[in-house]
Amino acid sequence: MQTASRFDSPRWELATAVVIGIVSLSTALAVWWTSTIASRRADLNRQGMIDAIKVQAGTNEDWRKAYEEAAYAARYAIGAAEAEALVASDDPGARARGENLKAYLLPNLQLMAAPLGSDLEYALPAGTYDIPRRIQDLEAGSDLAALDPAESFATADRLGAQQRWLVVGSVLLAISLFWLALAQIGHGRRRLLTFFVGLGFFAASLFYLLVVSVVFALIQGGAA
Amino acid sequence: MSESLPVPTPRSPDRWKTAALVLTILTTVFASVLAALQTDADLRASTADRDSQSLAVLASGELQRTGIVANYEFSLLVEIIKDLQTGTVLELTALEQQARGEEGNAETSLLLAAAAKARSEHGQAFSTLYTDSRYAPTDESAFPDLQAYSQDLYIRPNEIVAQQNEAADLYHLWSSRADAYVTVLTVLAVAFFLFGLAQTVQALQLQRFFVLSGTLLLAGAILWTVSITLG
Numbered sequence: 524m525q526t527a528s529r530f531d532s533p534r535w536e537l538a539t540a541v542v543i544g545i546v547s548l549s550t551a552l553a554v555w556w557t558s559t560i561a562s563r564r565a566d567l568n569r570q571g572m573i574d575a576i577k578v579q580a581g582t583n584e585d586w587r588k589a590y591e592e593a594a595y596a597a598r599y600a601i602g603a604a605e606a607e608a609l610v611a612s613d614d615p616g617a618r619a620r621g622e623n624l625k626a627y628l629l630p631n632l633q634l635m636a637a638p639l640g641s642d643l644e645y646a647l648p649a650g651t652y653d654i655p656r657r658i659q660d661l662e663a664g665s666d667l668a669a670l671d672p673a674e675s676f677a678t679a680d681r682l683g684a685q686q687r688w689l690v691v692g693s694v695l696l697a698i699s700l701f702w703l704a705l706a707q708i709g710h711g712r713r714r715l716l717t718f719f720v721g722l723g724f725f726a727a728s729l730f731y732l733l734v735v736s737v738v739f740a741l742i743q744g745g746a747a
Numbered sequence: 748m749s750e751s752l753p754v755p756t757p758r759s760p761d762r763w764k765t766a767a768l769v770l771t772i773l774t775t776v777f778a779s780v781l782a783a784l785q786t787d788a789d790l791r792a793s794t795a796d797r798d799s800q801s802l803a804v805l806a807s808g809e810l811q812r813t814g815i816v817a818n819y820e821f822s823l824l825v826e827i828i829k830d831l832q833t834g835t836v837l838e839l840t841a842l843e844q845q846a847r848g849e850e851g852n853a854e855t856s857l858l859l860a861a862a863a864k865a866r867s868e869h870g871q872a873f874s875t876l877y878t879d880s881r882y883a884p885t886d887e888s889a890f891p892d893l894q895a896y897s898q899d900l901y902i903r904p905n906e907i908v909a910q911q912n913e914a915a916d917l918y919h920l921w922s923s924r925a926d927a928y929v930t931v932l933t934v935l936a937v938a939f940f941l942f943g944l945a946q947t948v949q950a951l952q953l954q955r956f957f958v959l960s961g962t963l964l965l966a967g968a969i970l971w972t973v974s975i976t977l978g
Contacts, residue, residue: 579805601830
């Protein structure tokens with residue numbers, strides 16, 4: 524009876540209330556932390572999506588330009604073959620036509636095909652052009668080359684994993700809070716037992732959150 | 748002398764309240780686990796949704812680039828065939844002109860035919876349809892294998908679209924799981940309420956009713972959760 528009254532004293536009630544306050548504050552902080560991680564994850568996913576659209580649009584434009592040059596380059600080469608055929612004939616009129624094609628038409632076609640049709644680095648031994656290399660050069664020269672949506676998505680996935688583990692920490696804190704609330708409304712030895720169970724859960728939660736933060740700080744190079 | 752009657756031992760009046768307390772604790776732990784499962788399902792749904800969208804963007808880009816390449820190849824093919832047929836027509840014309848004794852005109856026609864054939868032959872060097880052995884004509888009179896080329900052209904976009912569909916299916920799976928977990932959490936809230944009432948009311952019958960009702964809901968919620976997780 525004496526024991527029961529000792530655990531029902533106002534001092535115990537105050538101590539339990541103070542611990543409940545601390546655990547509540549810790550729970551709020553853990554939820555806030557989880558929320559900031561979730562927010563950063565959402566931001567990275569959004570940024571990655573925007574970058575993916577930009578990269579695709581840029582790549583499409585690079586391909587369009589390369590194939591436009593390729594079409595002009597092919598016309599130039601075909602025109603050159605025709606001009607050569609005319610120049611090689613015995614007919615003076617045809618020869619003159621061939622010479623004029625070479626003198627006036629072909630240079631203009633070559634200009635339109637530049638640089639694919641004019642730069643020697645794109646010329647292939649078969650008389651054709653290295654279109655994939657031209658696309659590579661266009662992509663390398665683009666501002667969009669620096670964008671890496673896959674990296675944004677990978678970082679977002681790491682933050683998602685961290686969020687998942689932090690939620691477990693918040694759950695542990697909630698369980699701790701529940702047991703401490705039981706201690707506050709309980710009586711006698713049951714109050715003592717529930718109080719220490721709650722305290723144990725709280726200590727375990729803090730340790731768990733510490734481990735999660737250290738592990739993810741190491742994984743993300745301090746980004747946690 | 749009167750014998751005292753045996754006093755019936757009263758059954759613990761707090762039995763149902765203790766049961767309600769224990770069940771409340773169980774429900775709390777279960778609700779916590781369920782909340783974690785719901786968060787996990789929500790995260791997976793979100794990731795699958797993002798993958799589905801980014802793959803749709805990629806598929807769209809890939810299709811556009813496929814269109815650019817196809818446009819180049821088919822335009823070139825049309826030019827090659829047109830030049831080839833022009834050459835043939837001019838050669839036929841030259842034959843007719845020779846038959847009529849128009850030697851000068853016939854020579855001009857043959858010259859133009861040679862130029863057209865030179866254009867056609869040179870154009871073939873730029874065409875995948877003529878240089879790639881998978882599509883190139885087997886003899887001079889044959890056409891390139893356009894069907895095989897068109898099929899191969901869409902292999903990559905189709906692969907991406909298949910991946911996109913998988914990601915979309917995954918999104919629907921996890922999204923419906925996350926929604927179902929939320930519904931179970933709502934059922935648990937009712938169970939919490941009933942256990943709370945059981946601890947408040949004084950009548951034993953009511954305590955028993957609330958504890959049993961709450962237990963029924965808790966058991967149903969557990970079974971439902973197992974079904975969602977395994978389903």
